[in-house]
Amino acid sequence: MQQPWSLSSSSSSGPHGDILGPDLPDIWTPIATPPPLPPLNQDSSTKLTPTIIDGKSIAEEIRAGISEEVRQMKDAIKKVPGLAVVLVGQRMDSKNYVEYKTKACQEVGIESLLAEFSEDCPEEDIVNAVTELNRDPSVHGILVQLPLPKHMDEERILSAVSVEKDVDGFHPSNVGNLAVRGREPLFVPCAAKACIELLIRSGVELRGSNVAVVGRSKVVGLPTSLLLQRHHATVSNVHAFTRNPGDITCQADIVISAAGVPNLVRRSWLKRGSIVIDFGTNRVEDTDSELGYCVTGDVCYEEALQVVSAITPVPGGAGPVTIAMLLSNTLESAKRTYGFN
Amino acid sequence: MQQPWSLSSSSSSGPHGDILGPDLPDIWTPIATPPPLPPLNQDSSTKLTPTIIDGKSIAEEIRAGISEEVRQMKDAIKKVPGLAVVLVGQRMDSKNYVEYKTKACQEVGIESLLAEFSEDCPEEDIVNAVTELNRDPSVHGILVQLPLPKHMDEERILSAVSVEKDVDGFHPSNVGNLAVRGREPLFVPCAAKACIELLIRSGVELRGSNVAVVGRSKVVGLPTSLLLQRHHATVSNVHAFTRNPGDITCQADIVISAAGVPNLVRRSWLKRGSIVIDFGTNRVEDTDSELGYCVTGDVCYEEALQVVSAITPVPGGAGPVTIAMLLSNTLESAKRTYGFN
Numbered sequence: 001m002q003q004p005w006s007l008s009s010s011s012s013s014g015p016h017g018d019i020l021g022p023d024l025p026d027i028w029t030p031i032a033t034p035p036p037l038p039p040l041n042q043d044s045s046t047k048l049t050p051t052i053i054d055g056k057s058i059a060e061e062i063r064a065g066i067s068e069e070v071r072q073m074k075d076a077i078k079k080v081p082g083l084a085v086v087l088v089g090q091r092m093d094s095k096n097y098v099e100y101k102t103k104a105c106q107e108v109g110i111e112s113l114l115a116e117f118s119e120d121c122p123e124e125d126i127v128n129a130v131t132e133l134n135r136d137p138s139v140h141g142i143l144v145q146l147p148l149p150k151h152m153d154e155e156r157i158l159s160a161v162s163v164e165k166d167v168d169g170f171h172p173s174n175v176g177n178l179a180v181r182g183r184e185p186l187f188v189p190c191a192a193k194a195c196i197e198l199l200i201r202s203g204v205e206l207r208g209s210n211v212a213v214v215g216r217s218k219v220v221g222l223p224t225s226l227l228l229q230r231h232h233a234t235v236s237n238v239h240a241f242t243r244n245p246g247d248i249t250c251q252a253d254i255v256i257s258a259a260g261v262p263n264l265v266r267r268s269w270l271k272r273g274s275i276v277i278d279f280g281t282n283r284v285e286d287t288d289s290e291l292g293y294c295v296t297g298d299v300c301y302e303e304a305l306q307v308v309s310a311i312t313p314v315p316g317g318a319g320p321v322t323i324a325m326l327l328s329n330t331l332e333s334a335k336r337t338y339g340f341n
Numbered sequence: 342m343q344q345p346w347s348l349s350s351s352s353s354s355g356p357h358g359d360i361l362g363p364d365l366p367d368i369w370t371p372i373a374t375p376p377p378l379p380p381l382n383q384d385s386s387t388k389l390t391p392t393i394i395d396g397k398s399i400a401e402e403i404r405a406g407i408s409e410e411v412r413q414m415k416d417a418i419k420k421v422p423g424l425a426v427v428l429v430g431q432r433m434d435s436k437n438y439v440e441y442k443t444k445a446c447q448e449v450g451i452e453s454l455l456a457e458f459s460e461d462c463p464e465e466d467i468v469n470a471v472t473e474l475n476r477d478p479s480v481h482g483i484l485v486q487l488p489l490p491k492h493m494d495e496e497r498i499l500s501a502v503s504v505e506k507d508v509d510g511f512h513p514s515n516v517g518n519l520a521v522r523g524r525e526p527l528f529v530p531c532a533a534k535a536c537i538e539l540l541i542r543s544g545v546e547l548r549g550s551n552v553a554v555v556g557r558s559k560v561v562g563l564p565t566s567l568l569l570q571r572h573h574a575t576v577s578n579v580h581a582f583t584r585n586p587g588d589i590t591c592q593a594d595i596v597i598s599a600a601g602v603p604n605l606v607r608r609s610w611l612k613r614g615s616i617v618i619d620f621g622t623n624r625v626e627d628t629d630s631e632l633g634y635c636v637t638g639d640v641c642y643e644e645a646l647q648v649v650s651a652i653t654p655v656p657g658g659a660g661p662v663t664i665a666m667l668l669s670n671t672l673e674s675a676k677r678t679y680g681f682n
Binding site for chain 1: 567
């Protein structure tokens with residue numbers, strides 16, 4: 001029983017007890033086939049012609065720049081950036097991601113190194129491998145491909161990555177220095193950087209804009225929301241516990257979605273003329289496709305096209321730019337290590 | 342000129358360039374005497390009787406609990422918690438705050454130690470003093486009273502405080518571990534803890550509630566918004582660059598204000614039945630008062646009373662609970678140091 005004088009926090013176990021809130025998973029209700037919406041009442045004079053933000057070609061431009069910088073570094077100091085990727089288990093999607101990433105490294109001249117582990121290997125082996133990579137002077141970035149197998153302690157493994165090689169930007173001090181204006185993290189998470197890059201390159205004014213961020217993972221939602229605030233946007237965070245999320249998103253000038261739920265963002269969630277960045281990468285069954293599935297975002301794309309002024313497609317939108325940012329973070333890390341500008 | 346392939350970030354100076362956004366101050370337009378609002382059209386049957394959240398007595402209860410724990414610690418291990426306060430310069434408000442804090446320590450049996458410096462002392466002296474305090478085993482918490490004189494590097498001085506004695510919760514890894522669900526910071530900033538404590542003790546359901554946080558300082562707005570999200574509230578952050586902030590706050594079930602601007606939050610900003618926590622502590626000229634000024638919050642209190650269901654007054658609301666949380670953080674730190682439960 002709680003004593004009358006005790007802190008609310010004293011009633012539960014941890015050192016902070018209730019104060020930190022219960023750690024609940026975000027469980028959205030997925031909609032396999034969304035019910036059709038009535039046709040939009042608009043004549044041709046008010047019809048929008050939305051810009052499809054071409055993430056693929058933006059990523060190409062960024063990679064070309066990185067490639068050039070890597071070449072200059074190699075010419076000048078005979079060094080190239082190195083990225084180590086830690087992959088545990090046999091998940092097909094993880095293997096595919098890792099393949100994209102290492103291929104992207106290769107294309108720009110970044111050395112990549114793959115440390116593979118079986119799903120049932122001792123956690124200790126992975127921690128030891130990360131510790132080794134921390135000491136390896138040819139490695140400037142270490143990426144642990146998520147999700148890890150469920151029985152593993154993700155936080156323990158991630159926390160083995162040194163803050164100087166934390167190209168994913170998950171280290172507590174990198175997150176904390178991103179959150180506080182005036183401070184400088186060593187790394188900004190790739191998705192957050194990609195989001196800002198996509199918006200700035202599309203000519204979007206962030207300062208004073210109203211942004212809804214759907215999803216709050218440490219990979220996308222959280223850092224993107226923190227970074228948007230540093231650009232003086234007004235940010236609302238929508239998650240699985242949000243009541244009537246559409247009421248919030250439909251007032252936003254910009255909607256960022258990273259919930260991992262296909263068809264979550266309907267036309268009714270979007271304000272006319274808004275801009276949508278879709279980080280969703282969801283596999284949806286598709287009997288017409290050779291693979292038996294197709295990849296879609298979180299946004300009902302065809303519906304969104306009826307109201308938005310600009311949108312990233314999936315695939316070919318936020319994904320390739322996020323991978324380009326991983327290369328950019330690895331390059332920055334190598335430049336910092338060698339004092340090369 | 343930006344090259345076609347460069348990152349947006351490459352066009353400016355720092356390692357992250359534009360990506361982190363420009364560091365702009367939050368400048369609100371203060372309203373000395375707000376224009377009167379028309380009387381609210383409500384008959385007696387719909388009239389709300391708002392709860393005045395009694396921060397003073399909540400703080401007293403919390404302090405009584407801390408006092409008891411300090412006594413138990415002293416009895417059991419002959420040790421008491423110790424708080425060091427670093428005060429630089431002669432600001433009257435800072436001196437007053439420090440006095441409240443050290444007096445509050447004394448009342449619960451926490452040892453306090455004041456390290457005072459003149460405004461023109463070398464920054465190095467303060468950093469050295471903090472480093473000494475980090476090593477002092479009788480000190481479990483170190484607080485640098487803000488604001489520091491303008492010519493000093495606040496971040497440099499704050500970063501000298503060891504993460505284990507960071508009772509204000511400003512250390513990058515404490516902020517980062519607060520931001521990421523599932524992680525545990527060593528300290529949660531006092532104001533954020535106070536806010537949750539005030540709401541929980543007032544029987545407010547946080548999960549799924551719509552919260553607007555006005556202001557985004559590292560002292561109040563930022564950590565409060567992060568902590569509310571850990572309690573699964575839907576949080577919107579309003580700041581000086583927000584267009585039509587009232588449009589956001591008036592949809593919130595809970596409004597937290599920490600902008601430092603008297604009369605900022607008008608009746609029109611508040612939804613009927615909402616709950617208001619006011620962290621504003623603003624000195625306003627008052628010729629009727631002996632001191633020549635009175636202290637008000639950010640909220641037009643009399644106006645708010647017409648629509649809210651609960652509100653903290655200023656003074657006597659969030660302030661005393663925030664100070665109680667400083668004692669709580671210092672006690673937790675001492676318990677951690679001595680392994681005392």
